[in-house]
Amino acid sequence: MNDATEIGKRLGRRFPEGIECAPHSPRRLYARVDPRLLLDVARWLLEQIPGLRLATSTGIDLRDGVDVLHHFAVNGSPLVITIKALAAKPGPRLPSLAALTPAADWIEREISELLGVAFDGHPDPRRLLKARTLGDQVLPLRRDFDPRTIKETTGEPPAR
């Protein structure tokens, strides 16, 4: 059960619609998932594959939305399963995986502040990495972001 093709087939049987599997090699599986199915697919993977953990997630800004890729690694195996879901613009949002696994907590906060994706159901959607002096509308990993346009809210320098 540690082969990408095999897991791709099982995923296809369990979710006949809304999922498109593309095994890249025996070690890497990429699956495009309908955002409405995202939680179900993630839950199914975590239940079915022992030793599965969320390694990290990637957000990529595209023209039509923000592509969010959840990379799952399996302890003791070379397999990495990536499920992709597109958060459509404007106002990109996706369901949060943080309720399923605490490993999703930080990375969803990061994607949310750097790319402006709202994660529905995240228990703690506060700022994580971005400087507190930058506004919420500064989204540095968006394609149209220009660092020269940054206006900081630093206030006065500290008094002597």
Next chain:
Amino acid sequence: MAHVIRIGPYHPLQEEPASFLLTVEGERVIDIDVQLGYIHKGLERLAEQRTYDMVPLLLERICGICSATHSINFCHAVEDILGLAVPPRARYIRTIVGELERIHSHLLWVGLAGHFIGYETVFMWAWKYREPVLDMYEQLTGHRQNSALPQVGGVRRDLPEQAFPEVRRTLDALDGQVEMLTGAVLDDPVLAARLSGVGVLTAEQALAYGVVGPTARASGLATDVRADEPYAAYPELDWKVITRSEGDVFAKAVVRLLELKESIGLVRQAMEKLPPGPINAGPLHVPRGEGIGRYEAPRGEDVHYVRSNGTNMPERVKVRAPSYVNIPSFRASCIGQTISDVTLTLAACDPCYSCTERMAVVRDAGGGSEITFSDLVRLGREKTLRIARELGRKPDLDLEIG
């Protein structure tokens, strides 16, 4: 009544500034929150503005300890897009560089762990023995930490084989020193009593938080990318994955100390077996596609995701360093601990720090009383002293914090 204690952002525990907010009830910690962002620079965006040849040099500077980690791992991710097999000599060179890095990183950690519980001798010894490792690194690569060797498809430069006899002599000496250090730490009843049962992370919690590296291996999860997804020369060398089932700080120390021995053996074997031949695959064109690289950094699994659009610059580079998943597990391992154990538990994850003394203001939320981080470290040291007295030993402890 609950109080909130703030540690940081500048404190001697971590290199990167970060704030820890401890909610305490009496002596016991009931909640912990981590605030980051003091060090965020936006490297992922910078990587999108560099060519594939330049990115490894940039990523080398993500972390001063894991410099080879990130540059080699970026190469893994791009080689995953290309489906490329790296020439054997390059694989061995990457192994040597990676393992030397693991040795100096683990020695650094052992020293710092000693520092936090008041064993200054352990700190000074471990850092003294770390110096020859950096010397070896410099002899082989020309730099103490940033080798600039990894390149997509192989390595940039060959290792100077005339330096090997000297490096072997240094490794032999290091072997004895590490053995002595391991014995001194593991056979000390005070240390065993002080570290056992502190900051326990169970196997279930470890899996849920997705922790990696020694932090996971000390909780009984046999996860090591070098074995799970063999890369470089690891499948051809003789070594073993070290695991412990206790999940406490002592188990984490044991795992790291025993790994030191394995790493020294790996460097020696890789130098012995270093095959002749080319050191890189020559100029490459990276086609459209996406790839995931994995690498076992000293602190655990490092993950890089690279998406290519067919130009000479990557479209997206995502870096996930091991501490990023190890630090959130503090919620599981610190809650229920006493304040005197928190510094130790935080340090046990080896959250990418160095040991410079820094300012820390610990504020009691209820009143205006203010104590420094030094007081927090002192609490940790006093507990060591108490345990030592109970065991009828007189340790040479330094209760004064510089």
Next chain:
Amino acid sequence: MAISTLLLRALKKSPWVFHVGTSGCNNCDIEIADCMTPRFDVERFGVRLVGSPRHADVLLLSGPISRGCRRAVQEAYLQMPAPKVVLLVGTCACSMGIYRDAYSVAGPADQVILEVDRNARLVYVPGCPPKPETIIAGVVKLLEALA
């Protein structure tokens, strides 16, 4: 002899250093800590890392100044008693290095300090990272230049 010269002479005897790792990659910070360990051991010469800027003569900055920590650095500088010196260790602290174009870097370290003190004394030790020998040489040159 002017009192300020006397104070500087006193500082030269045993400079106490407060280290702020601003937002670098750790590498400089580890080399700085290395200066304290047995091989280099700068404590022999009275150089000491201290836990609070209020006790320090030298503010040591390593790494570029990120937007997140800029204010903390300025505050640490202002809390130090005069006379005081700023030692910038590493290429990033000196000139922002490879982080020059990064969106989250607030500016070169010297500018951030000059913002709060036009007359700050700054010493630059470039290198990525500078070896401990280089850092020690930087401190020696700093002391020679003082008084």
